[in-house]
Amino acid sequence: MCDTMVARPATTANGGLIFAKNSDREANEAQLVCAYPAADYEPGTQVSCTYIDIPQAHHTHGVLLSRPYWMWGAEMGANDQGVVIGNEAIFAKKAPKKEPALLGMDLLRLALERAASAEQAVEVIASLLADHGQGGNCAHTGEFHYHNSFLIADAQGNAIVMETMGREWAVEQVASVRSISNTYTIGTKIDGESAGLRDAAKALGWKQKRGPLNLTDAIANRVAGKVSSGPERWCRTTDLLVPKSGTITAADMMAVLRDHGAAAAANPNWRPDGVLGTSVCAHASWGPFRAAGQTTGSWVTEFHDGRPVHWITGTSAPDTGVFKPVFFGPGWEGVELPDFGPAPTDQFDEKTLWWRHEKLHRAVLQDYVSRICVFADERMALETQFQEEVARFIVEAGSRDDAGRLSRQCWQTAADAEESWLETVRNVIPQRRGRPSALYRRHWNGLNRVANFPAP
Numbered sequence: 001m002c003d004t005m006v007a008r009p010a011t012t013a014n015g016g017l018i019f020a021k022n023s024d025r026e027a028n029e030a031q032l033v034c035a036y037p038a039a040d041y042e043p044g045t046q047v048s049c050t051y052i053d054i055p056q057a058h059h060t061h062g063v064l065l066s067r068p069y070w071m072w073g074a075e076m077g078a079n080d081q082g083v084v085i086g087n088e089a090i091f092a093k094k095a096p097k098k099e100p101a102l103l104g105m106d107l108l109r110l111a112l113e114r115a116a117s118a119e120q121a122v123e124v125i126a127s128l129l130a131d132h133g134q135g136g137n138c139a140h141t142g143e144f145h146y147h148n149s150f151l152i153a154d155a156q157g158n159a160i161v162m163e164t165m166g167r168e169w170a171v172e173q174v175a176s177v178r179s180i181s182n183t184y185t186i187g188t189k190i191d192g193e194s195a196g197l198r199d200a201a202k203a204l205g206w207k208q209k210r211g212p213l214n215l216t217d218a219i220a221n222r223v224a225g226k227v228s229s230g231p232e233r234w235c236r237t238t239d240l241l242v243p244k245s246g247t248i249t250a251a252d253m254m255a256v257l258r259d260h261g262a263a264a265a266a267n268p269n270w271r272p273d274g275v276l277g278t279s280v281c282a283h284a285s286w287g288p289f290r291a292a293g294q295t296t297g298s299w300v301t302e303f304h305d306g307r308p309v310h311w312i313t314g315t316s317a318p319d320t321g322v323f324k325p326v327f328f329g330p331g332w333e334g335v336e337l338p339d340f341g342p343a344p345t346d347q348f349d350e351k352t353l354w355w356r357h358e359k360l361h362r363a364v365l366q367d368y369v370s371r372i373c374v375f376a377d378e379r380m381a382l383e384t385q386f387q388e389e390v391a392r393f394i395v396e397a398g399s400r401d402d403a404g405r406l407s408r409q410c411w412q413t414a415a416d417a418e419e420s421w422l423e424t425v426r427n428v429i430p431q432r433r434g435r436p437s438a439l440y441r442r443h444w445n446g447l448n449r450v451a452n453f454p455a456p
Helices: 104-114 118-132 197-203 215-219 222-227 230-244 250-257 353-372 376-395 400-426 438-450
Strands: 003-007 018-025 031-036 046-048 053-055 063-068 076-079 084-090 147-153 159-165 168-173 177-180 294-304 307-312 324-327
Touching (some): 003 084, 003 230, 003 250, 018 084, 018 147, 018 250, 031 294, 053 118, 063 104, 063 294, 076 104, 076 294, 084 104, 104 118, 118 147, 118 168, 147 177, 177 230, 222 230, 250 307, 250 376, 324 376, 324 400, 353 400
Antiparallel strands (some): 003 018, 003 177, 031 063, 076 084, 084 147, 147 159
């Protein structure tokens, strides 16, 4: 379960495109932020993706990624050409392929490595689907198979939604503000499609004589989409962003990524226990449809005159994490990146950023209402400080060395703040009325045992 959003330049406060995504996966499925430089390869070279090897491109662009620790591909990322992509699991009437092929996350990384624009990224994904298809187990534990959609944007302010079913696909050019979730969202506005899409739709029951192809009506598995709460979250993100059109900021996107839905907004005693509903910021819970519903990474990219600033948590749960700046892409060549630390696994390791933050996140879950409030204002103030420092740096046209120092300083300041907040949170004794349900506690206790996570 994920949500991805974009606001094109005419809808933002600074006149630059803004992109955002929450990556929702299993609660112990640690995600890492990592960068790979541009490279050239000899003819005949192969690249090993998650499950299969395919021919490598002659040249690959440098990429910045947020990816599940065990995958080759990524949930979201950017390249040195200014392309950003997020993907979503979507469910069609036609079952996804279970045999190993390219995962949607592999397609995302391959597109970033090979495309210099949003349009080229569509071409790359379309070509890879035709040559290799998509398929294979996408789950960290158990079995989970799905088709993929993508929200693709670039430094020129273009944005495209691409929705797939097997090797078939359709695209919609984004006009203003757009979001995608775990459901098909393209209707009759189809701006490009694969050669076999309409035959595939006919095989699923679509009859051309009844009118133009509505992609969602023709191929979506609405039951599976409903179970994942995809339509509800798609409506929620749209409802939150559209009224702000013309003034949207990176901070607005961060707020949407932290949103727990309409019911939570109306209930000061809301806690993440039970059904997911319209919660964009997901916390894993008991039940067969919530075990994989944990936000394990969050990302916002804002462009300033074509130069991207990436705001990345590098941690789970954006409501307990901090968005920190990374300067990577056009205009930032040679900028030294922060030290993202060693790569995590699914076992607790305090040396890694992701698991270090889990101490704070999982401590908060013991009494969400009482514990989140003791540092939420400080977290917001710290992010505001970072955003003001970055805005001032961009206006003053600071050097690349200064950009690297500023980014590294923000990441260290955030790490120090989280350590302080953890101590503060632990001093708040969980109240009986604030404790989660027995089923919720049992679920998280089981997750902690599996990951050898110390008692929160």
